[in-house]
Amino acid sequence: MQILSAENAKVFSENIWKENPIFRQILGICSCLAVTNLVFNTMIMCAGLIFATVMSNLLVSALRNYIAGRIRMIAQVVLIAVSVTVVDLLLKAFLYDVSKQLGAYVGLIITNCIVMGRAEVFAMKNSPWPSFWDGLGAGIGYSIVLLIIAIPREILGFGTLMGYPIMSQDWISWNIMIMPPGAFFMLGILIWIVNSTGKKVGHDEK
C-alpha cells in the first residue's frame, strides 16, 4: 500500500481549498478571532489544531463502530477533551516553555468546531488512515486561511511581521486590527475576494 493512495490524496487536497473548513462549512471561527492578530501566535495555534484534529480523527475513527448514533457528539467531545488535556499535561511536564505559549489556546482547540465537525462528518464513517489525511488536510486548510488573515492584521495593527518592524517609525497602528472586530472585517473582506473568484463560500450546508 503506497503511503498516499489516490483517494486519500483527494481527501487531503480537497480539505485545503474546495472543502476548506472555514469557507465551506463556516466552522472554527471563534478561535480565529482572538489569535490572528500576531502571525507567530497564529502558527502556534495552527500547529496545535492540526495535531488535535489528526489525533481526534484517528481516535474517533478507531472507535467508530462502538459509538452509537445518539451519543456520538458526547463521545467525540470526551475523546477530544481527554486527548488534548493529556497532551497539555505532557507539555507542561516536559516542555514547559512550549506549554506556556500554547496555554491560552488549549481551551480554544478543544471546543473548536472544526475538530468536532471533521470527527462527525468524516471520521465516524471512515477508517483511520483516510481519516488521518482528512484531519491533516482540514487542519492545513484552516491554517492557511488563518495565516492569510493574520498577515494584514499584524502589519496594519502592529506594524511588524513575525516581530520584525515593517512599517516606518511614524506609522500609527490601526488598533482596530488588533482587536477581535478587526478579524471579522478581515474575514468578511477575504470572503468577498474569494467569492469574487467564483468559488461560493458557505454554499450547500450539508
Add this chain to the structure above:
Amino acid sequence: MSEIHPLIIFIAAIFTNNILLANFLGMCSFIAISKTLKASVGLGTAVVFVMAITTPVSWIIYYELLVPLELEYLYFLIAIMVIAGIVQLVEIILERYSPALYYTLGIFLPLITVNCAILGACLFFVVRNYNFMQTVAYGIGSGIGWAIAIIGMAAIRRRLRFAHVPPALEGIGITMIITGIMALAFSGFAGVVSIQ
C-alpha cells in the same frame, strides 16, 4: 468570593459583558443560524435554558464535590458531560413537542454541546470566584445575552434582504462585517460595569 450583587452581574452579562459580543464565544452557530429569525429565536431559547441549568449544576459539582476531594482537574471533563446531558434532554423535548424547530436547527442543536459560550460560562465563574446566586444570575444573564445577540443579528440580516449588498459579499461575507460592527459597538461597553 467576590461581592458584586447578582442583579448587577445579570444585567452586565446581557449588555456590557455579553458573552458573544465581548468574549466572542459561541460564534459558529451564531453565524450559521442567524439566517432565519425563527430558528434564531428557537436556538436562543434553547441556549438560555441550557446555560441557566448548567452553570448552577456545575457550580455545585465543582465546589461541593471536586474541591473537597481535590479533583479539580476533572472539572473540564465533567462540565462537558453535564452540558452534553442537558443538551440531550433538550433535544428529546424538542423532537417531541416541536419537530419543525428540531429539523430547522439540524446539526446545530447537538452543537450546543460544544458551544464555546456555555463551556466558557462554566469556566468563568470558577476564575471569578462567584458564589451560588451570582452563578445563577450569570448563567441566566449570559444565556439571554447570547440569545439577544443572535436574534439581533437575525433581525438585521432580514433587513439586509432589501439592501443593496454587492453579490460577492452576500450571505456570509456581510454577516461577518456586521458582526464586526456589532462587536465594535459593544466594546464601547467595556469596563462600564466590573463583574469580576
Add this chain to the structure above:
Amino acid sequence: MRNYINMICFLLLLSIISAIILTAFNVQTKDLIDLNRQQERILHILKAMRVMSPEVEQALKQDRELQNMAVSTEIEQFQHEAKLLERLQHHLKQQTPEHLSKLFADNITVLEINPRENYAVVLYTGKEFVELPSQAIDYMHNLYIFKMHRPDGDLYTFEIAGAGFWDKVSGYLTLRSGLRKISGITFFDHKETPGLGQRIEEGWFQAQFTIWQKEVLKPNTNKIALHVTRRNGLYDGDSQKKSINEVDAITGASETSRALDKFIPENLDRTFRILGKVLGNESVQKFLDPDTLEILKQYSL
C-alpha cells in the same frame, strides 16, 4: 429502552476510562509540573527584585540590544528601562535552575503565613525555601512574602493574582520599605488575549511602574489604590505626567487593564491585613524593617 441502557452504559464506561486516564497522567506529571512552576516563580521573583549574579550582570553589559540605546531624553530612558526588563528576564532564563536557586538562596528570605491554621508564621531563609519539596509550598492557601535586604532599604515582594479577562493572572509586585513605592512588577502566568492583554508581559508596561517610582497608595493618604487608566500621552507607557498611583492601560485591552486595576489593590489590602494580624510575632518582627512595621500597624486595628 434497551438501546438507551446500552448507550448510557457506554457513556459511563467512556467517562470512567477517561477519568482514570486523566488521573493517571495527572499523578505522574504533578511533581514535574510543580517543579517547573516553582522554577518559573523563582525566576520572576528574582526579576521583580532585580537580583543579579555576576554572570547575569555581565550578560546584560554585553547585550547588543541594550548597548546601542541612547539614554538622553526621557522617552529614551523609558525605552531603555523597558528593554532592560525584557533582557533581564531573557538572561535570567538562560541560567540553569541550580544557578537561579542559588541566587535566590543567597539573597532572599521568605515569610510564610498560614491563614487556615490560625495565622501560623514560618520564617525561611532562601536556602530552606528552595529546598522545600514543591508540594510543601502551597501557594493556593498560604501567603508568601519575599524580602531582599539592601543597605539602601529592604525590598518586599508580594504575590498579586486575580481574575483577568479569560483566566487567572498571576504576578509579583515589589515594594520598597514603607510599602508605598513600587520597585518592580512582573507577570508570570496568564491566559490573556495574545497581542492585547498579553502585553502586560511586555517591558513598556512594566517599566511604567518602576522608572517613575509609581506608588500603590493614593497621594497624601494611606489608602491603597492603583489605577490603570486610558492612555493620554504620545506613546505607550507615557504615564509620567499622570498621578503617582496611575499607569497607562493597554489600548484595546480594557478588560485586562480593569482587572489589574481591581485585583492589585485587593491583593495588597488582603496581605496587609493579614500581616497586621501577626505583627506581634517574633519572626515577623525580625523579617520586617522598623519603617514597614510602623506602616502596617494601622492594619492591625
